[in-house]
Amino acid sequence: MRRSRADALETRRRIVEAAARLFRAKGIARVSVGDVVGALGLTVGAFYRHFESKDELVAEAIEAASIESFERQNRTAPEASVDARRATLLGNYLSKGHRDHPEQGCPVAALGHEVAHECASTKRAFTRALERLLEVVESVDPGDSKRARRRRLRTAASIVGALVLARATNDERLAEEILTSVRESPDLRSV
Amino acid sequence: MRRSRADALETRRRIVEAAARLFRAKGIARVSVGDVVGALGLTVGAFYRHFESKDELVAEAIEAASIESFERQNRTAPEASVDARRATLLGNYLSKGHRDHPEQGCPVAALGHEVAHECASTKRAFTRALERLLEVVESVDPGDSKRARRRRLRTAASIVGALVLARATNDERLAEEILTSVRESPDLRSV
DNA sequence: TGTACATCAGTGAACGCGCGTTCACTGATGTAC
């Protein structure tokens, strides 16, 4: 049942895509290789035609999720003012939608903690994802000064932390309070 | 080989203590019941004399880690001024030591992401841990106003996010930059 | 353009392994008399 080269490449791409979604939704450890290829109607044997190991898939999936998430942010109203785009970005990032749908969201917030225990290539992919998130923040809060750089790092830490906490608590009111508080941070409103 | 009641209770306590340490160090999914009791020189059979399931242990371990962490923070120089204690707290929380030793640190930062996928009792224990962290923040940034409350929630999100990012990246310079930026946040220096 | 053969994408079953959990058993501790 050999497929054409193009089909094979497409299969590989779809495996990475499915993994990027599933890992963000359920966490890396809770998603098996079988879960990923099963979502595409394939068997695990097929997986090892395309990847050396699950670790290889993890690194690629983080990379893919990061690029997807990065490009979505950059697509948002490129003609608007920096202030307006910053407000939109924060609104999206700290929304209930983002909290409730990690599978489409930022991989830094979705996988941050788990990556602390993963292999070197995964940590490398995660670091690139974090750098991409910082680029997004920079696009709505530019500046070459040390102060501007530190403000951006604070912003990244705040929004990731807010999302992690809002997702982990079972107290709906507290979760919303956290997201609102960071969204309306004076540090972010008047840059 | 029955042991006395007191010994049995002590064994139970030691199991929770070891679990609190191991879960924070390696993550919940990566630590087995055997790992926990093995660290105490016991066999898995003994574990089920004390706990219904691993889930029960997880919830108790989070609770224990939270209480331990909370009490350590409250022990820090209770006679000093609020400003001095806030500086100490932030310095400790955002230190390299805390980043490199999650097993003794804040369970909210260590387990935040993983808990998003765990069972209800674990989420409940995590929420209590988060509330305890907010109490610690309140002790160095008191106030009944809505503004003060929001500032504390921002602080919690920032410091947890900073630690999560600093632990997940393999870029040592970036990790230190993140911790320093949040530590020196104007939002936290001049409350 | 047609034919013969090599390649390899995907199947399906198997592997060794570690997991959470169970259970028959041991023997020291607790208790009733």
Place this chain on the structure above:
DNA sequence: TGTACATCAGTGAACGCGCGTTCACTGATGTAC
């Protein structure tokens, strides 16, 4: 206080299960002539 028996903390081996990975096989695709 001493004896007889019940309790139960801990052992050690087993269980069913799902995991990551491997492999013989199939048959459509790619290639050399």
